[in-house]
Amino acid sequence: MHEFSLTQNLLDIALKNADSRRIVNVNLLIGPFSDEREESIRFYWRDLARGTLGEGAELHFQRVQAEMKCLECGATFNLEDNGSLCIYCQSNRLQLLSGDEVRLASIDVE
Numbered sequence: 001m002h003e004f005s006l007t008q009n010l011l012d013i014a015l016k017n018a019d020s021r022r023i024v025n026v027n028l029l030i031g032p033f034s035d036e037r038e039e040s041i042r043f044y045w046r047d048l049a050r051g052t053l054g055e056g057a058e059l060h061f062q063r064v065q066a067e068m069k070c071l072e073c074g075a076t077f078n079l080e081d082n083g084s085l086c087i088y089c090q091s092n093r094l095q096l097l098s099g100d101e102v103r104l105a106s107i108d109v110e
């Protein structure tokens with residue numbers, strides 16, 4: 001359900017930026033904790049974009065690193081694949097700042 005409104009939102013932004021031209025590619029940034037979302041977004045896009053300038057557009061997902069905040073020393077940093085500790089003070093009290101969201105990076109139009 002969340003993916004439905006998310007996709008609607010992405011489509012709205014894409015259409016706003018399309019300037020009445022047909023959208024060919026949609027480039028999205030997706031966090032490392034968003035595994036199941038790609039397929040849902042493609043699925044909803046096909047549905048929602050029907051009859052709009054976004055119909056038939058190709059969705060491209062680019063993975064971005066998760067941004068963490070250390071609750072011990074206050075540092076913010078990108079979490080490496082194999083890390084679960086603060087890279088500065090080795091604390092494990094980390095808060096996820098971003099990483100499970102999906103953002104529109106750019107679109108290509110005809």
Ligand SMILES: [Zn+2]
Pocket residue numbers: 070071072073074075086087088089090091
């Ligand atoms: Zn720290």
